[in-house]
Amino acid sequence: MLKVKYGVAGDPSIEMGVDVCLMVRDVSKRFGDRVAVDGVSFKVHRGEIYGLLGPNGAGKTTLLSMIAGILEPDSGEISIDGLNALDPKTRGRVGYCPQEPIVYDNLTGLENMMFYAGLHGLSGGHVKQRCRELLDQMGLGEYASRKVKTYSGGMKKRLSFAITLIGEPELLLLDEPTTGMDPRIRRSVWESILRLKEEGKTIILATHYMEEADELSDRVAIMDLGKVVAEGSPEDLKNRYGPKAVIDVELSKPATDPEAMIEEVKPYASEGRVMCRNGELRVHVDDPDIVAPKIVSELVRMGVGLKTLKITTPTLEDVFLRLTGRRLIEG
Amino acid sequence: MMWSAIKAFIVKELKLTFRSKASIFWIIAWPAIWLLMTAYVFVPPATGQPMTLKVGVVNYDVGSTSPFNGTTLIQILNESEYKGAKLFQVKVYENETPMLEDIRRGRLDGGFTIPEGFGENIIFGQARLKVYVGARSLQSAQIAESILRGFIQGLNNGISMRKVNETLRYIEIYSEKYMPKNLTIPVAGNRSWLDFMRDWMIGLASPINVSFQDVKPKAFVERSSILGWYTFGAIGMSLLYSGLIIGSTMAVREKEAGTLRRILASPATSTDMLVGKTLSGLITLGIMSAIIVILGVYPCGAKIIWNPMNPAHWLAIILLILVSIMVIGIGMILSLIARTTESASNLSVVLGLMLAFIAGIWFPKSWLPTWMKFLADIFPATWAIDGMRSALVYGATAAELMPTFLKVLAAATISYLIGIIAYKKTLRRYVVA
Numbered sequence A: 001m002l003k004v005k006y007g008v009a010g011d012p013s014i015e016m017g018v019d020v021c022l023m024v025r026d027v028s029k030r031f032g033d034r035v036a037v038d039g040v041s042f043k044v045h046r047g048e049i050y051g052l053l054g055p056n057g058a059g060k061t062t063l064l065s066m067i068a069g070i071l072e073p074d075s076g077e078i079s080i081d082g083l084n085a086l087d088p089k090t091r092g093r094v095g096y097c098p099q100e101p102i103v104y105d106n107l108t109g110l111e112n113m114m115f116y117a118g119l120h121g122l123s124g125g126h127v128k129q130r131c132r133e134l135l136d137q138m139g140l141g142e143y144a145s146r147k148v149k150t151y152s153g154g155m156k157k158r159l160s161f162a163i164t165l166i167g168e169p170e171l172l173l174l175d176e177p178t179t180g181m182d183p184r185i186r187r188s189v190w191e192s193i194l195r196l197k198e199e200g201k202t203i204i205l206a207t208h209y210m211e212e213a214d215e216l217s218d219r220v221a222i223m224d225l226g227k228v229v230a231e232g233s234p235e236d237l238k239n240r241y242g243p244k245a246v247i248d249v250e251l252s253k254p255a256t257d258p259e260a261m262i263e264e265v266k267p268y269a270s271e272g273r274v275m276c277r278n279g280e281l282r283v284h285v286d287d288p289d290i291v292a293p294k295i296v297s298e299l300v301r302m303g304v305g306l307k308t309l310k311i312t313t314p315t316l317e318d319v320f321l322r323l324t325g326r327r328l329i330e331g
Numbered sequence B: 001m002m003w004s005a006i007k008a009f010i011v012k013e014l015k016l017t018f019r020s021k022a023s024i025f026w027i028i029a030w031p032a033i034w035l036l037m038t039a040y041v042f043v044p045p046a047t048g049q050p051m052t053l054k055v056g057v058v059n060y061d062v063g064s065t066s067p068f069n070g071t072t073l074i075q076i077l078n079e080s081e082y083k084g085a086k087l088f089q090v091k092v093y094e095n096e097t098p099m100l101e102d103i104r105r106g107r108l109d110g111g112f113t114i115p116e117g118f119g120e121n122i123i124f125g126q127a128r129l130k131v132y133v134g135a136r137s138l139q140s141a142q143i144a145e146s147i148l149r150g151f152i153q154g155l156n157n158g159i160s161m162r163k164v165n166e167t168l169r170y171i172e173i174y175s176e177k178y179m180p181k182n183l184t185i186p187v188a189g190n191r192s193w194l195d196f197m198r199d200w201m202i203g204l205a206s207p208i209n210v211s212f213q214d215v216k217p218k219a220f221v222e223r224s225s226i227l228g229w230y231t232f233g234a235i236g237m238s239l240l241y242s243g244l245i246i247g248s249t250m251a252v253r254e255k256e257a258g259t260l261r262r263i264l265a266s267p268a269t270s271t272d273m274l275v276g277k278t279l280s281g282l283i284t285l286g287i288m289s290a291i292i293v294i295l296g297v298y299p300c301g302a303k304i305i306w307n308p309m310n311p312a313h314w315l316a317i318i319l320l321i322l323v324s325i326m327v328i329g330i331g332m333i334l335s336l337i338a339r340t341t342e343s344a345s346n347l348s349v350v351l352g353l354m355l356a357f358i359a360g361i362w363f364p365k366s367w368l369p370t371w372m373k374f375l376a377d378i379f380p381a382t383w384a385i386d387g388m389r390s391a392l393v394y395g396a397t398a399a400e401l402m403p404t405f406l407k408v409l410a411a412a413t414i415s416y417l418i419g420i421i422a423y424k425k426t427l428r429r430y431v432v433a
Helices: A060-067 A109-119 A125-137 A153-164 A183-198 A210-216 A234-241 A258-268 A288-301 A316-324 B003-018 B021-042 B070-079 B096-104 B118-124 B138-178 B193-205 B223-248 B252-257 B260-264 B270-297 B311-334 B341-358 B370-378 B380-392 B398-432
Strands: A020-031 A034-045 A049-053 A075-080 A094-097 A171-175 A202-207 A219-224 A227-232 A245-251 A274-277 A280-285 A306-312 B053-059 B088-093 B110-114 B130-133
Touching: A020 A060, A020 A202, A034 A049, A034 A060, A034 A075, A034 A202, A034 A227, A049 A060, A049 A210, A060 A075, A060 A171, A060 A202, A094 A153, A109 A125, A109 A153, A109 B003, A125 A153, A153 A183, A183 A202, A183 A210, A202 A210, A210 A316, A219 A234, A219 A316, A227 A234, A227 A316, A234 A316, A245 A288, A258 A274, A258 A280, A258 A288, A280 A288, A280 A316, A288 A306, B003 B021, B003 B270, B021 B223, B021 B270, B053 B070, B053 B096, B053 B138, B070 B088, B070 B110, B070 B118, B088 B096, B096 B110, B096 B130, B110 B138, B130 B138, B138 B193, B223 B270, B223 B311, B223 B341, B223 B380, B252 B260, B252 B341, B252 B398, B260 B398, B270 B311, B270 B398, B311 B341, B311 B380, B311 B398, B341 B370, B380 B398
Parallel strands: A049 A202, A049 A219, A094 A171, A171 A202, B053 B088, B053 B110
Antiparallel strands: A020 A034, A020 A075, A219 A227, A245 A280, A245 A306, A274 A280, B110 B130
């Protein structure tokens, strides 16, 4: 049986520099026969936003649950500021925002905040004031005394985000914080996350949106099937694993035989990486100036209508495709 | 343990409980319905008062010239009283057919058919009388026959004594003429012949001169005490299903709401949650019990004794707390098999009501068949509820209550400890799910 070892302050066996807030070393977790997290290791520096990018089922939520002290790893170490992640005192340093906006519908926004404040050991007259401030920050001040069942989905999500901040945590674990949000609210949540980083918080952001990871993260770990397959800053990852360029072709009408179209374009693509989805063709290329006209003529020859053609730089989605052979969001 | 977390759980649980219509129904409406129904249907305000039976009479002895005849009997029926209340309300019929029809339809508690020659025969021989026993209501069905038999017995004795006295009057007249003076009977203590004959004939008519005296404890027969008994029955019943719901849904409710992971990610521990939820459950059950007592005493008229200086009464309150802890513990054990809030609640209600009905909590043990009596004898909740009844309705002392207290304390400790093991196991299962 594997022995789980947690970090202890002052333990010389643990490399814990002053700038390291979280250390995850060789952590594994399995549920029955399924391996959810498989030997994952990484360090998160204080004050950075660390993205965990991967599709649904990659093991991000399980990993966050172990960092939050909800689940115990089968093996490996997790330490926060050199302390055991399962210790209730350590959990006070962590703010966990689950994927779903889980709040009590029959309590008001303020009552929900007060409940979680109590769980963080906060009491006294100033707590209500602190809760109101956080609700104001999230734009929920005027709805504080309304039952949550009257809130919209976006309001619940913001309340959930405010609850995460109630214990003034040093480390924030945000699990898919913008899933299901419309672009405007998503943008406002991003701004809140960046503001928290400016305040010196360390943030781990689990997401399957590559734009989110790209926009917000200082460093990203790409996860697939329970493993970290690559780690680095978004630019670094794109330089290391991405193609030189990407050609996006918007089709005016869907191809009658998409498979045949992909086969025809493949010879021009870098490592044969061509994707077709929702009337769009995406081709990884090494020399766009040379291959773009060839791809266009090939498509014209096949009778495929073109609407627009763009030559862009690669994204983390392209990195993920390169590393796993699959797209982040299949569809 | 973190007090602020425990307090947060208590406040949250109480708010959620008392904002839920379903909870309000089970905590207040359901016991209130049972208690009011009991007070005004099964133990109506006249309970404990002498009952008046509605009887029919068919008199074929009309026109009899005997000093005691059918008409005299009807008059006696009309004038009979017990403890100041009329014993019978008499309806006279022309013939038996409509009277029997009314008895069969439950309109009469019984009926008498007085045959022709009843008056003649009662004076000179043995008269016949037909008595029909019916049932007009649930209450009268149980006692109509005994009242009718008691009445006929009394009537028989009365008529016998009248006949004996009449006969003795003639014996006295004729013994003056035909019997020797100063004749005594040695085997009867040398009593005079006339005294001996008087005692002998009275003994023939009524060998035992019985005197009944009503010394029943008021607590067992007064309506207010009966309702006191049922008030604690309502507390026991509500406490069983509510306590089981509180225990069985302790973890699953948070799991289904999705809040469990967030709670476990906070500095609060699963023990804080257990303690907070148990305490909020005890407060809820305490409020529920207080409401039931108020309903029992005021609209229903139950008699419940409360004297803050009486240690037995405080022991009864501790019994209430212990039985609540015990039932919450059993609920936590149920959470091992009931894996959704709905199934846990349904199972708790069914089990709670069933136990209340078959374990002597709602129905008196004396009404139950043998196997249910056995269940009532070994079920700790029944011990606790009976203990509360004995102290707060029948006035038992603290010393009398102590054995019950010790037994319930042991049962509560064991079931809550097993419940904690089940709760921890359930939490582990939900966290990895």
